[in-house]
Amino acid sequence: MAGLPIRQEVKMNKRRNMVILMCIILAGIVCGTLARLSSEREGTWAVVEVDGNEQARLYLDQDTEIRVGDEKQGYNVVRVRDGKVFVSEADCPDQICVREGGKSKNNEVIACLPHKMIITVHSEAEEAGQKTDAYTW
Amino acid sequence: MRIHVRKYAALFTLALLLSGCAGRTELQKYEKQMLYFDTVISISFYAGENGDRLMEHCVQMCSGYEKIFSRTDGASELYAVNHRTEQKVKVSPEIAELVTAGLEYYEKSAGRFDITVAPLSDLWDFKSETPSVPADEEVKEAAAAVDASKVHLEGDRLVFDSEQTMLDLGALAKGYAADRLKEYLESEGVRSGLIDLGGNILTIGTRPDGEKWRIGIQKPFAGRGETAEVVEIADQTVVSSGTYERYFEKDGKLYHHILDPDTGYPADTDIQSISVICDSSLMGDAVSTTCLALGSQKAEELIRGLEGVRAVMILEDGETIHVEKDGDGGTAHTAGSEDE
Numbered sequence: 001m002a003g004l005p006i007r008q009e010v011k012m013n014k015r016r017n018m019v020i021l022m023c024i025i026l027a028g029i030v031c032g033t034l035a036r037l038s039s040e041r042e043g044t045w046a047v048v049e050v051d052g053n054e055q056a057r058l059y060l061d062q063d064t065e066i067r068v069g070d071e072k073q074g075y076n077v078v079r080v081r082d083g084k085v086f087v088s089e090a091d092c093p094d095q096i097c098v099r100e101g102g103k104s105k106n107n108e109v110i111a112c113l114p115h116k117m118i119i120t121v122h123s124e125a126e127e128a129g130q131k132t133d134a135y136t137w
Numbered sequence: 138m139r140i141h142v143r144k145y146a147a148l149f150t151l152a153l154l155l156s157g158c159a160g161r162t163e164l165q166k167y168e169k170q171m172l173y174f175d176t177v178i179s180i181s182f183y184a185g186e187n188g189d190r191l192m193e194h195c196v197q198m199c200s201g202y203e204k205i206f207s208r209t210d211g212a213s214e215l216y217a218v219n220h221r222t223e224q225k226v227k228v229s230p231e232i233a234e235l236v237t238a239g240l241e242y243y244e245k246s247a248g249r250f251d252i253t254v255a256p257l258s259d260l261w262d263f264k265s266e267t268p269s270v271p272a273d274e275e276v277k278e279a280a281a282a283v284d285a286s287k288v289h290l291e292g293d294r295l296v297f298d299s300e301q302t303m304l305d306l307g308a309l310a311k312g313y314a315a316d317r318l319k320e321y322l323e324s325e326g327v328r329s330g331l332i333d334l335g336g337n338i339l340t341i342g343t344r345p346d347g348e349k350w351r352i353g354i355q356k357p358f359a360g361r362g363e364t365a366e367v368v369e370i371a372d373q374t375v376v377s378s379g380t381y382e383r384y385f386e387k388d389g390k391l392y393h394h395i396l397d398p399d400t401g402y403p404a405d406t407d408i409q410s411i412s413v414i415c416d417s418s419l420m421g422d423a424v425s426t427t428c429l430a431l432g433s434q435k436a437e438e439l440i441r442g443l444e445g446v447r448a449v450m451i452l453e454d455g456e457t458i459h460v461e462k463d464g465d466g467g468t469a470h471t472a473g474s475e476d477e
Contacts, residue, residue, distance in 0.1 A: 011144065052171060052196070056450050096265060108362070109170065111177045118177060130365055134179075136377040136412055137336035137355035 044104065044123040048078055051116040060085060060104060060121075074115045085119055087112070106130060109136040167192050173199040174311050174334060182322055183345050184332030191325055195318055202317075205231050206310040208255065218302060219255070224297040235419075236307045236312055237292055242423040243285040245439065249430040251398040255303035256282040263394040270289065270387055279402030312376060312422030315339040319418075322429065333420075339374040339418045356410040357381040358449055365451055370414060376421030379410035379427045379451075395429050404430040407453050411436065415446040426450075426477040427475075428455075433458065 048056045048068060055068050060083045069075035076097060078088040084102030087110060097112035103119070104125035110119040167188035180195050182188070204277045206212040218226050228236075237254035256279040260271050271279075287298035304445035311334040318332050319339055330341035331350060340350045352363035358381045367374055380393035380403075397404040406429055413425040424446060433450055440448050440460045447461040461467040462476035 109177050116172055118170050130353045132353040134333050134338050135353045136338050136375045
């Protein structure tokens with residue numbers, strides 16, 4: 001490059017800077033899109049816990065069915081259908097968890113006191129736009 | 138050139154220092170849902186790296202209080218008190234404190250708030266899948282066994298005048314536990330948090346963004362999470378009590394779980410829901426239950442006489458009343474059906 005006139009060298013540098021800048025912007029767009037896609041994937045999920053221990057994490061955009069516990073200690077069948085999580089079957093005496101129905105909103109809870117089971121719905125997007133922090137009842 | 142290098146080095150060091158400082162004060166949200174006190178409880182707070190340890194301690198505290206206050210667990214302290222063989226029983230400071238608070242509100246409510254209501258609540262059994270109206274003689278018999286004036290605290294001992302007297306501290310235990318959890322978290326430096334013990338809300342400081350916490354009041358007899366109104370609080374508690382919490386209908390009549398110790402039947406009240414806002418969750422628990430049993434007129438009088446307490450009452454006819462101590466804004470009546 002030593003042979004080039006000064007003015008031309010400056011021009012080349014400018015072009016190179018432009019290319020680098022474009023690359024950075026492009027990389028930014030790609031990273032941003034990827035991050036958004038992956039967070040949308042994580043959108044809404046339900047955590048199933050028994051006696052404080054996490055048993056499963058179910059994404060609500062995917063229909064599934066799991067069974068927690070056993071015939072001896074008592075069991076709950078947890079299902080995901082049409083973006084909602086619910087207990088379809090359980091051998092607890094009060095059946096409150098089954099009657100609770102489907103849940104899909106951030107912080108909604110299904111509890112089975114006899115089996116010490118809790119299902120909590122988490123949604124990052126909803127949490128950000130939430131109007132209230134808690135409910136009193 | 139030399140100067141440039143130095144400049145960059147200085148900037149770099151400054152950036153490092155800044156990020157280092159920020160790293161140390163960076164707070165993280167810790168949150169946990171659990172089943173205690175016969176309900177779903179949730180504890181969330183902002184803390185540094187020690188957050189997990191703090192949460193673990195909170196869980197232990199809840200489990201400890203359950204072992205003291207549970208009326209059904211055969212191994213609990215309260216169970217032992219209720220199944221006593223002698224009428225003088227040494228109790229823990231926790232039970233002594235709740236009995237003291239219970240007797241205080243027994244006085245304030247002219248006997249409507251009664252920690253010895255256990256025989257009646259057992260008879261009505263609102264938690265059962267198929268609750269029914271018990272026979273009138275049974276109700277009268279159970280009501281006769283309810284009388285908080287037969288319990289006395291002498292130092293660290295409870296003295297009972299009657300063998301039949303049984304304690305139920307359920308109306309106070311959650312409030313008490315919430316206050317103790319907050320006290321502990323604050324002593325560990327937590328400045329922002331929310332403790333939700335089955336709808337009893339106690340806040341620590343403000344939200345992390347400095348705004349007040351926004352708490353929705355459940356609309357009576359509507360779907361869970363439907364709000365009648367939102368209250369904004371910082372460092373305070375909101376405790377609600379309502380006839381809609383546990384009830385059943387029989388022959389067109391509604392039977393709710395707040396029982397009148399005199400008659401043995403559900404208290405005759407025009408309040409559907411009352412949310413009490415104050416500093417102590419134990420006080421909120423006691424005042425909300427007492428007010429529900431008293432009805433709106435007497436409830437208003439009681440709240441106006443209490444320092445630092447305000448309340449939102451939703452009445453049967455749909456009217457919403459905001460009550461505050463005299464001079465703090467007085468009482469505002471708002472006509473009902475202001476649905477969004």
